Amino acid sequence: MTIKQISLFLENKYGRLSELLAVLSKADVHIVSATIADTSDYGLMRLITSDQQKAYKVLKDNGVLVSLNEVVAISVEPQAADFARVVELFTRRGINIEYMYCFNFGHRLVLVLRCSDLSAVREVVRNNSLTFVTETDLMKM
Amino acid sequence: MKDGKYWEPEYETMSREKLTALQIERLRETVRRAMASPFYEPILRERGITPESITGLDDLRRLPFTTKDDLRSHYPFGLCAVPLEKIVRVHSSSGTTGNPTVVCHTQADLDAWANQVARCMYMVGLRDTDVIQNTSGYGMFTGGLGIQYGAELLGAMTVPAAAGNSKRQIKFIMDFGSTALHAIPSYATRLAAVFHEEGIDPAKDTKLTTLIIGAEPHSEEQRRRIEELLGVKAYNCFGMSEMNGPGVAFECKEQNGLHIWEDYYLVEIVDPVTLEPVPDGEVGELVLTTLRREGMPLLRYRTRDLTRFLTGSCPCGRTHRRIDRFKGRSDDMMIVKGVNIFPVQIEKILMGFPELGSDYLISIETVGDNDEMTVEVELASITDDYGSLTALTKEITRQLKDEILLTPRVRLVAPGSLPRSEGKAVRVKDMRKNH
Numbered sequence A: 001m002t003i004k005q006i007s008l009f010l011e012n013k014y015g016r017l018s019e020l021l022a023v024l025s026k027a028d029v030h031i032v033s034a035t036i037a038d039t040s041d042y043g044l045m046r047l048i049t050s051d052q053q054k055a056y057k058v059l060k061d062n063g064v065l066v067s068l069n070e071v072v073a074i075s076v077e078p079q080a081a082d083f084a085r086v087v088e089l090f091t092r093r094g095i096n097i098e099y100m101y102c103f104n105f106g107h108r109l110v111l112v113l114r115c116s117d118l119s120a121v122r123e124v125v126r127n128n129s130l131t132f133v134t135e136t137d138l139m140k141m
Numbered sequence B: 001m002k003d004g005k006y007w008e009p010e011y012e013t014m015s016r017e018k019l020t021a022l023q024i025e026r027l028r029e030t031v032r033r034a035m036a037s038p039f040y041e042p043i044l045r046e047r048g049i050t051p052e053s054i055t056g057l058d059d060l061r062r063l064p065f066t067t068k069d070d071l072r073s074h075y076p077f078g079l080c081a082v083p084l085e086k087i088v089r090v091h092s093s094s095g096t097t098g099n100p101t102v103v104c105h106t107q108a109d110l111d112a113w114a115n116q117v118a119r120c121m122y123m124v125g126l127r128d129t130d131v132i133q134n135t136s137g138y139g140m141f142t143g144g145l146g147i148q149y150g151a152e153l154l155g156a157m158t159v160p161a162a163a164g165n166s167k168r169q170i171k172f173i174m175d176f177g178s179t180a181l182h183a184i185p186s187y188a189t190r191l192a193a194v195f196h197e198e199g200i201d202p203a204k205d206t207k208l209t210t211l212i213i214g215a216e217p218h219s220e221e222q223r224r225r226i227e228e229l230l231g232v233k234a235y236n237c238f239g240m241s242e243m244n245g246p247g248v249a250f251e252c253k254e255q256n257g258l259h260i261w262e263d264y265y266l267v268e269i270v271d272p273v274t275l276e277p278v279p280d281g282e283v284g285e286l287v288l289t290t291l292r293r294e295g296m297p298l299l300r301y302r303t304r305d306l307t308r309f310l311t312g313s314c315p316c317g318r319t320h321r322r323i324d325r326f327k328g329r330s331d332d333m334m335i336v337k338g339v340n341i342f343p344v345q346i347e348k349i350l351m352g353f354p355e356l357g358s359d360y361l362i363s364i365e366t367v368g369d370n371d372e373m374t375v376e377v378e379l380a381s382i383t384d385d386y387g388s389l390t391a392l393t394k395e396i397t398r399q400l401k402d403e404i405l406l407t408p409r410v411r412l413v414a415p416g417s418l419p420r421s422e423g424k425a426v427r428v429k430d431m432r433k434n435h
């Protein structure tokens, strides 16, 4: 029910992003989603690819500072109302969302959420017939 | 020969009271000798200092400091305090600029030096049954003859292999059954690699038990690694050619600080700018006054080496104070906004964070009318938590401020991104207009 997300440390320096992407291209994986949260000095890039283990290994072997962590990915219709419904369900259940982002996947919208109470997430997903996106789904890309 | 715990128990375990009395008496003697040196005579006369005017250790404060530049500018014999026919050996260390420095020894000086080295060796368990191999260069460099005469006085079998030729060194170690080595840490590591190439396990296949580590600064981790690689106990040895050479201070079996021989040297640790003593336990520049030297007595010699006194008594029973592993050179000191800062202070704080790597860069620049300090440090690990990076930056800043009394800008950077010159990390970049 969770998928692996790669977080990597990215300095705000000219050319650093290109270097990272060059490394990643050696892994021969598809990038599903890449987001960056940043300050003036550095950023944290969150990455989902078609093969996370492979991407993680290539980055690590090339000296990039990475960590692998678990996030929840839920697939919805690409409409604001569906998006809002998920957020509403989570909030009403008292689940604290640390951060979230989304990407298009086929004709669907995938919401990626980082939250700590995974059993509550599972309960909300089951009771409301929501759909998890799995790593197997991602690999089909 | 000797069979007790100490080489010279009467001196090594002397009470502080007796040691102080001995030091005062010897300081008086040193001043008397210094008055015969062309360099010191006019300075002492002008300050009205006579041997009789020395009544306590506080009188040390009235004596002038001596620097390496003084030695250079009075090359070669300006600090010699006896007629040259009394001198039996000179040692010289070359400088990168200007004249070299010269130290003149009488026979009694050489005997005293050998005695200090023998005392150090005995302290770490070496006896006349040991075989001591010296990998230092001989000649003008003091690590050669200094260790040689000390080991001979101890009564050990000596192997004066001198520097280089690792295969030959290993052959000697195997054939002569060497039990102890004197080497700089980088050479010890090199030897371990050659042992490995030759298919010899030094821990199992040799009789080596002890390594005397000379000269080069090294970390505790490096020492432990060398100990493991060679299967030995490694002891830190401090010395400098101006103070004879090796044997000034040495670690005992506790491996916790180096006992500095206070019957031979008066030891001060001072603030390198104000030249006032720092409180016990704080880092400052080591300043030494020779107490027995005849040929070339030195008053308050500024070693430029940074260290601190370790407080408390040593379980080994020796009463001579211990100094810490060396912290760098006082020349590395920066003055920022009127505060004295040593890179080592910053390093100590950074090393306390497991999230950080071992490379950092301190930059100082003038912004407007102010000096601003930036500390860039490489991260060693991250989590997905963005907030923890911000919190980490804040906590590093707070601890640095507590240590150096000003607030630097702290930047976390990726591993391997800081500049290196010739493989060595660059630690300080001073970009101020007047520097």
Ligand SMILES: [Zn+2]
Pocket: B252, B253, B254, B259, B314, B315, B316, B317, B318
């Ligand atoms: Zn001790």
